Amino acid sequence: MAAEGSYQASTFNLELEGEIQRLKAQVIISWEKEARTLKWFGLADGMKVLEAGSGPGFFTEKLVELLPNSSITAVEIDPVLQEKAAEYLHQKAGGRVNHVQASVGDTGLPANSFDFAIARLLFVHLPDPVAAAREIFRILKPGGKLVIIDNDADLFWLTNPPWSVEIVREKFKQVIASRGGNLCVGRNLCSILKEAGFVSVDLEAVVSHSDIIGIEAFQPLLDSGPILQMVKQGLISESEIASYLVSRDKFEAAGDRRLIMTFGLMACGEKNQ
Numbered sequence: 326m327a328a329e330g331s332y333q334a335s336t337f338n339l340e341l342e343g344e345i346q347r348l349k350a351q352v353i354i355s356w357e358k359e360a361r362t363l364k365w366f367g368l369a370d371g372m373k374v375l376e377a378g379s380g381p382g383f384f385t386e387k388l389v390e391l392l393p394n395s396s397i398t399a400v401e402i403d404p405v406l407q408e409k410a411a412e413y414l415h416q417k418a419g420g421r422v423n424h425v426q427a428s429v430g431d432t433g434l435p436a437n438s439f440d441f442a443i444a445r446l447l448f449v450h451l452p453d454p455v456a457a458a459r460e461i462f463r464i465l466k467p468g469g470k471l472v473i474i475d476n477d478a479d480l481f482w483l484t485n486p487p488w489s490v491e492i493v494r495e496k497f498k499q500v501i502a503s504r505g506g507n508l509c510v511g512r513n514l515c516s517i518l519k520e521a522g523f524v525s526v527d528l529e530a531v532v533s534h535s536d537i538i539g540i541e542a543f544q545p546l547l548d549s550g551p552i553l554q555m556v557k558q559g560l561i562s563e564s565e566i567a568s569y570l571v572s573r574d575k576f577e578a579a580g581d582r583r584l585i586m587t588f589g590l591m592a593c594g595e596k597n598q
């Protein structure tokens with residue numbers, strides 16, 4: 326199946342191994358708090374769980390560990406990432422992960438079959454997020470819940486010394502939008518859930534801070550490689566990223582005094598009993 330939307334790691338311009346490491350770091354940074362919020366929203370061991378847009382499988386691995394008696398269906402559109410996840414999880418999952426190559430908008434899975442669904446860093450890339458939420462609604466059991474974990478570009482991070490990312494961020498927004506995604510999807514998560522039919526919609530923030538988990542955990546997110554790649558592709562000019570690079574160097578020069586705080590969003594909706 327061809328990848329669709331604004332995330333196409335194995336067919337697009339991203340350097341695949343670097344991108345996979347970045348995804349791994351993003352799971353590690355916020356897993357503990359995401360796990361406790363998922364439990365607070367009602368995720369429990371033994372449930373039949375759907376993970377949509379599962380990518381290379383690092384988040385799936387955490388779910389397998391958190392839920393030792395659950396089966397997890399991992400829906401992923403990209404065959405290369407799906408294959409990587411299947412290999413990665415083969416030993417670790419003990420047959421509890423069912424890999425399905427499909428789009429979240431048309432999973433082909435039976436109606437009313439899951440207790441809990443999670444979509445992490447997926448909705449940001451979807452051209453039709455409401456259709457995707459409706460499909461998940463269809464395959465959830467009555468009383469089942471969907472949690473969407475995503476960011477909003479205007480609320481992504483704070484740093485000290487300040488790193489001036491505004492121009493680059495605006496450019497990223499444009500590029501993702503031109504490919505059908507929405508880097509500011511965080512603010513729309515509740516309305517997406519409501520429009521798809523979910524009730525009891527709620528929203529939580531997950532804050533990760535270098536004073537708590539250490540600056541090293543954030544290192545893969547601080548890599549300027551993807552920005553420099555955008556310059557090479559002519560998506561942004563060298564003069565446009567000049568202030569970004571100056572402030573990045575000041576940030577790096579601050580060494581142990583560097584501080585970074587990131588904000589994730591977790592929206593939950595329930596399918597009526």
Ligand SMILES: C[S@@+](CC[C@H](N)C(=O)[O-])C[C@H]1O[C@@H](n2cnc3c(N)ncnc32)[C@H](O)[C@@H]1O
Nearest residue numbers: 330348378379380384401402403428429445446
């Ligand atoms: C940024 S990655 C996040 C991966 C994983 N959820 C995580 O948190 O590490 C987004 C994933 O969603 C997948 N994806 C994008 N559009 C999709 C769609 N329509 N249906 C299913 N998966 C999709 C991408 O191929 C990619 O693996």
